[in-house]
Amino acid sequence: MDLQEYLAESRGLTEARAKGGMAGAWDIIGTSGDHDQCERCGKSNLKKCVVMQSRDHADESGEIYVGTRCAAILKGRGESSKSQAFMWKKAQEAQRDHAKASDMKTLKRITGSRFYKQLKIAAGSKGPDRSRVVTNSIDRMSRDTNMKPDEIRAYLSGRGWKGI
Numbered sequence: 001m002d003l004q005e006y007l008a009e010s011r012g013l014t015e016a017r018a019k020g021g022m023a024g025a026w027d028i029i030g031t032s033g034d035h036d037q038c039e040r041c042g043k044s045n046l047k048k049c050v051v052m053q054s055r056d057h058a059d060e061s062g063e064i065y066v067g068t069r070c071a072a073i074l075k076g077r078g079e080s081s082k083s084q085a086f087m088w089k090k091a092q093e094a095q096r097d098h099a100k101a102s103d104m105k106t107l108k109r110i111t112g113s114r115f116y117k118q119l120k121i122a123a124g125s126k127g128p129d130r131s132r133v134v135t136n137s138i139d140r141m142s143r144d145t146n147m148k149p150d151e152i153r154a155y156l157s158g159r160g161w162k163g164i
């Protein structure tokens with residue numbers, strides 16, 4: 001069953017069946033500011049959008065965008081406002097964890113580059129050719145890490161590096 005069929009089937013669930021059948025099938029993986037329509041019930045203008053992932057479809061992403069009410073139903077928690085608030089809290093936590101993990105991944109990519117040390121020395125120098133050497137190192141690091149030079153600059157600036 002593909003994700004859309006799976007999701008369609010979930011629409012017919014009563015709260016009781018959701019409790020038994022679907023609670024373990026969906027994980028809350030974050031929030032989204034880019035979607036304002038619930039993929040389960042079609043409600044639009046969502047203020048809070050929860051990203052969920054079907055465990056059975058994790059290898060093909062398996063993400064759906066739903067409102068807090070449908071999130072609570074899919075997790076077998078009914079649809080009370082308390083359940084919905086709890087879903088939103090879980091979604092925000094997941095989003096924060098996700099951001100932290102992806103930040104760590106970027107950091108590893110940058111510090112793991114063969115040119116990281118060179119860049120660090122260049123950035124710390126005060127010589128007249130500092131900016132040229134910094135640019136040079138970032139270009140090399142860019143090829144090494146497959147990141148855009150601007151991404152590297154933005155990331156390091158965000159971590160307090162001056163004049164990058």
Ligand SMILES: [Zn+2]
Pocket residue numbers: 038039040041042043066067069070
């Ligand atoms: Zn919905």
